Amino acid sequence: MEQVQRRPWRRWVVLVLMIVGFVLGGIFVPVQPEITVAAERLIEEPLFNLGPLGPFYLVNTIPTLVVTLVLLGIIAYFANRSLKKSAETDLVPRGIGNVVEAILEILYNLTEGSAGAKWAKAIFPWFATILIYVLFANLLKLIPGFESIGVLHQVPTGHPASGGVLMPGEVENGYILAPFFRGISVDLNFTAALALIAVVAIQYIGFRAQGAGYLSKFFNTRRMFKVPFFGAMDFLVGLLELISELSKILSFAFRLFGNMFAGIVLVAIVAGLLGKISILPAMIMMFELFVGVIQAFVFGMLTMVFMAQATQGHGEEHAEAH
Amino acid sequence: MEGNILDAMRYVGAGLAMIGAAGAGVGIGLSVQGALTGMARNPDTYGNLLTNMILGIAFSEAIAIYCLVIAFLMLFKVV
Numbered sequence: 001m002e003q004v005q006r007r008p009w010r011r012w013v014v015l016v017l018m019i020v021g022f023v024l025g026g027i028f029v030p031v032q033p034e035i036t037v038a039a040e041r042l043i044e045e046p047l048f049n050l051g052p053l054g055p056f057y058l059v060n061t062i063p064t065l066v067v068t069l070v071l072l073g074i075i076a077y078f079a080n081r082s083l084k085k086s087a088e089t090d091l092v093p094r095g096i097g098n099v100v101e102a103i104l105e106i107l108y109n110l111t112e113g114s115a116g117a118k119w120a121k122a123i124f125p126w127f128a129t130i131l132i133y134v135l136f137a138n139l140l141k142l143i144p145g146f147e148s149i150g151v152l153h154q155v156p157t158g159h160p161a162s163g164g165v166l167m168p169g170e171v172e173n174g175y176i177l178a179p180f181f182r183g184i185s186v187d188l189n190f191t192a193a194l195a196l197i198a199v200v201a202i203q204y205i206g207f208r209a210q211g212a213g214y215l216s217k218f219f220n221t222r223r224m225f226k227v228p229f230f231g232a233m234d235f236l237v238g239l240l241e242l243i244s245e246l247s248k249i250l251s252f253a254f255r256l257f258g259n260m261f262a263g264i265v266l267v268a269i270v271a272g273l274l275g276k277i278s279i280l281p282a283m284i285m286m287f288e289l290f291v292g293v294i295q296a297f298v299f300g301m302l303t304m305v306f307m308a309q310a311t312q313g314h315g316e317e318h319a320e321a322h
Numbered sequence: 323m324e325g326n327i328l329d330a331m332r333y334v335g336a337g338l339a340m341i342g343a344a345g346a347g348v349g350i351g352l353s354v355q356g357a358l359t360g361m362a363r364n365p366d367t368y369g370n371l372l373t374n375m376i377l378g379i380a381f382s383e384a385i386a387i388y389c390l391v392i393a394f395l396m397l398f399k400v401v
Contacts, residue, residue: 037398110373250391251384258390298380305377 033147033177035268037261039187040178042151060150060179061187068136068184075100104128110301115308119209123307126201130194131300134185138260138292141183142285147264150179185260185295188253195252198303199245206310213313218242248306252299259295263288335396342389349382 034040039059046055075096082097093101107128112120141147152175184190206214216222220238224231267288271281357375361368 037394114373251387254387254391255380255383258387294376298376301373301377302380 032268033150033179035265039182042178042180060182061184061190064140064181064184068140072136107131111304114305119308119311122205122208123304126307127300127304130198130303131296134256134299135293135296137183137185138296141186142288146181146183147179150177152176153178183260185256186264188257191257192253195249198252199249202303202306202310205307209311210313256295256299259291263291332396336393339389339392339396343386346382346386350379353378353382
């Protein structure tokens, strides 16, 4: 309460900004951008050819990727500098270094709680990197200007019935809007690449913890000769384990992509419901903030839990439980 | 009425595929209900229950994601 009393003009700033937003939205009517599953091309011609992989297009997730990486790099640089400075003086972290240290400490304690002290050091970098990266990717797309400012393209033939267009954008004089920036987690290429990295890293941690014995999780021949019937059953279950390992890639990639993509579709639909200057999309954006944080947490947390599972062998697990 | 009957059936199929999301909704609701009951009985376990609840939600959500994949495959003529 006291803080509000001290600076009462803050709420008026918010109100004035809201009114300015309403008025500007009425004068410069925004054009509804096209919503497609694939990222839109900023330049119609391919940049260069990758041989058998096909042509390489400049799509609108690449600028966002650059922005995300640069932002993360800047934060890392300043946090590093701040922590070095505090290490030289009095060992008390201040400013951005303090914030980063607090966040990483919470994450490390979480890792230690689920994976145990022995493997926490190996698992933590994967978990924290994926979580922070996906968090930034999810939150950056909420900044105003993303998915709304862009270049105009000539309407392709057969629009909007041509495959790939989920919600047709507004056509103005035969041109259609393709935004400059599109959140990277709304591109299946990004989420699939991250899922592949996560699943490969899980196998790597498993092999590091158990050596070649890790393979017995998939090709389980341990009881094959002692009890033939149950041994064969174990073998089949192991093969199922192999399939579930592959489906992890699918569910990792599509969980993030599906949630984020549903977000932009929802914002577009709600924006279309009540005309151009409705305030409802702002509410949906708040929901998007929530979903973005939760999905980043889930992606990192699942990677960490699967890695913790991979470090425990089949036999050990039973021994520890009793 | 004009247009391709195959296109129409693609949209109908995608809609039908998403019925599976109902099951995921029930699953998520059940896991949240269990976690909330536990939290109400024993508020000290809040943090531990929350992380495990979110994990459980992620697993039941995976089923809805498979439905979404099938719907996308139908919508965009992948197969």
